[in-house]
Amino acid sequence: MRRIDTKRVRAEISRLCTTANLKLRPDILSAIKNAYRLEKGRAKNLLGVLIENSRIAAKERLAICQDTGMVEIFLEVGQEVNFVGVGLKESITAGVRDAYAKGRFRKSIVSDPIIRKNTGTNTPPIIYTEIVPRDKVKVSTFIKGFGSENKSQLKMFRPTATIDEIREFILKVAEEAGPEACPPLVLGVGMGGTFAKAALLAKKALLRPIDKRNKSSHIARLEKRLLKDINKLGIGPAGLGGKTTALGVNIETFPTHIAGLPVAVNISCHATRSAASIL
Amino acid sequence: MKRIRLPLTQSAIKKLKVGDEVLLRGALYTARDAAHKRLVEIAKKGKRLPIPLKDETIYYVGPTPAMPGRPIGSCGPTTSSRMDLFTIPLLDRGLSGMIGKGRRSKEVISAIKKHNGVYFVAVGGAAAFLAKKVKKATCVAFCELGPEAIYLLEVEDFPVIVAIDSKGRNIYEKIGTKKGGRKKAR
Structure with a gap:
């Protein structure tokens, strides 16, 4: 022992x-910086404010x-x-x-x-x-934070649901999150298990760096596709329009029952905050 | 970029158009969920409100406590729609401006139009950045509520965007709606 x-x-x-x-997570900060290079006009300025915000926070020890x-x-x-x-x-x-x-x-x-x-x-x-x-x-x-937590949703799908139906649901959750959840968003998605397990997986998904894809290739493909689709919604930084509605989509899965397919979406904001260490 | 002094004047409000970027300077009040509930309860009883509302602006925020020597901690906007239920009675009593983040109900948009009001949005999550724009903070009502108390803030060059103007035009109407990006995403 x-x-x-x-x-x-x-x-x-x-x-x-x-x-x-x-301190903003390095994966999150670098995603915001990439989006800053991509955007123009107001969306770019708003992302500039977020980068400046993270600098002030770290330097002056302000949350x-x-x-x-x-x-x-x-x-x-x-x-x-x-x-x-x-x-x-x-x-x-x-x-x-x-x-x-x-x-x-x-x-x-x-x-x-x-x-x-x-x-x-x-x-x-x-x-x-x-x-x-x-x-x-x-x-x-x-x-x-609860601005984004309040926008999270869970749906119990039929086991025969198509991948398109599931994508449509996740897209709808991102769309409904809209400007209130402080976009650009990070989506944590949990699939499988039970009602509670799916929600926990969604939460855990948010702990994974957003530049790391799921190890299963079919899930990694789904993550990439969803990120692309969400960014076509046009919601943009602060919900005021732009190409960057989400910074990342992370999905975690677990075996589930023959009669069901739980899907949970935990919405997180551009300040997805976590830190970890090993004792 | 427009510069506006607070408290707002009726003519200044009329000149503001949806999408305008504005720097605010002057005094405004903070209030979020619990303070709104209390204000409306007091108003319903016909009693005197602890703060004046005529021409004033309310910022939906629950700041972090200030570090020694600073006026305030981090102070970004909170979700405005949670205040929708309580907003109309306050507009009826003279409130002119609101600052928050996100969409408002149809009823609130009509009331803003009716009362020649304005709804601004600040950048959600830019809380350390916005803290630098606050020069002074004094608790003026419900201080026992901590972050949910009403503070009088003195702000300087506080950046906001007009999201609903006095004509009822709404910035979110055309952004990320089903008519817009959604179809393309399918």
Whole structure:
């Protein structure tokens, strides 16, 4: 067994939350810069503002976006790891709390969906744990703003649905996301599994760099085709028109049931924020 | 690029056309979901509102807390359509300008036309960039709501685009609609 003190987890969660809120992911920034070269007029100017925004954020330690999100933590825990010290969940929560207090990030979490009282700490985070082989722990933090989260959708297709029907649905979700989700968008798509699994896959898809295609060639082709089609919608940066409606489309799949084909689309904005490290 | 002083005047609003790029200077109020709900509840009871609305502009934003020595943290626009339900009673009470991101309902567009108002959009997600355009921020109502409180902001060269003008013309009408890019995508 390899022992890991949960104090280390707390410090690492805090560091990753801070990094994700201040520094745009290199794959995202380079996609925005490529789009900047491609666009003209207002669309180009708006992308220029986004590039300038990311520069100011990193330099002055101001959050990239005022919606510093609900924090989602993905843990891949090696089965030979033994956590010691304070409880793992408490340590992760404390790490988020530390980052949001110190970084002066916005506290956007309410304790109850109906009563809606702000918890004041941006906690609790949502924690997903997966047990994997060996003795390492991979920690990924995902900072998700709700302008784009609100535009996400899930549909349970018939198992005989055609690929065209599925493409049409994903295209419709991108179109309905429109200007409110802060385009250029990043789409995370989950296909297969169950209702919950598809949604989780969609979320995980957003953690993958947008310049890396799915390993299955038929899914990689679908990713490329969808990106091309979405960019023909003309929604453009800030939804004010242009060729760049999406920066990337990432799809993850999982085996599913003979009677169904769940498809979830998690919409993310041009500030798709995540950071990861290995303990 | 036009330069406009806040509070807005009726004649300045009339001159603004959909698509105009504008730099704002002067004072405006912030308010988002919870503050809107409260304002409209107070208005419905016939009580006095905690802020004046006549000729004023409301910015839909929930900023991050300010670092020491700064007026405000990151402060980009939030989705305007969530405020649609509460907007008409505020326009009825004299509100002139709104700043946010995204589309508005048909009802809000008609009310903007009726009241000679204007709806601007700021660049969604450009929150650190926009923070540099705010010179002063003072909490003036519902301060216990934190990021959802009403702040009086002093802004300088705050960049916005006219999305709905006083004639009811809407910037989003022709962008990314089914008539436009969608068919080509099929």
